[in-house]
Amino acid sequence: MGQALLRELEVFARENGFHKLVLGTFPFNTAGQALYRKMGLREVGVFRNHGKLDGKWVDVMWMEKLLM
Template identity: 60%
Template sequence: MTHIDHTINLDIRAVQREDLPAILTIYNQGIEDRIATLESETKDQSYIEAWFEEHQDRYTALIAQRHGTTVGWAAINRYSHRCAYDAVADLSIYVTRDARGTGVGSQLLASLEQVAQENKFRKIILFTFPFNYAGQGLYRKQGYRVVGTFEKQGVLDGKLIDVMIMEKVL
């Protein structure tokens, strides 16, 4: 699937193996910035290779490029291995530091939702930090609603962190 938005010169397509170094860089930025994930250690090539293998077929990943430069990626992740939740997906979305706030996230999320529907998902959930206001703004703009907050759900840099759950029925 390819989607081009000429207003921000963005090309969105399925991730290919050659995209992995750029995806790894962007993911590691998200880890370092401490605003998008409870992961605290940057990842390496073996990690991203395994991630790629898990994001084939129905659980897919998209990459956004502007003028040939990767500026973000998004993925449909398995929510649960229980068959009752087969139509529910979890999502990940990461945008490179210098492209945040430029519309990349909105375009990626819209494209990911389209692919999710094509892949027979009826609902997308996500986990975010209560202090990730930019992320929450993106999700709310796309119609996601807050379900609740897990208090002291994880640990990041030795501190207990709350995690907010949001969802959208497709």
């Protein structure tokens, strides 16, 4: 289901002139990262202690896919 949703999002983005897709994910979300990489996204960086999850500071990894 996630792969189909990402495909539709990419189609919509292309049809509407978007230059790139950008997403944030937790570094420990390895299953999600595998899907994102499979769909052509690449890691561009990690924001350290970017937000709180269950009262603890967590990092957020940022990924992108150029569409043009």
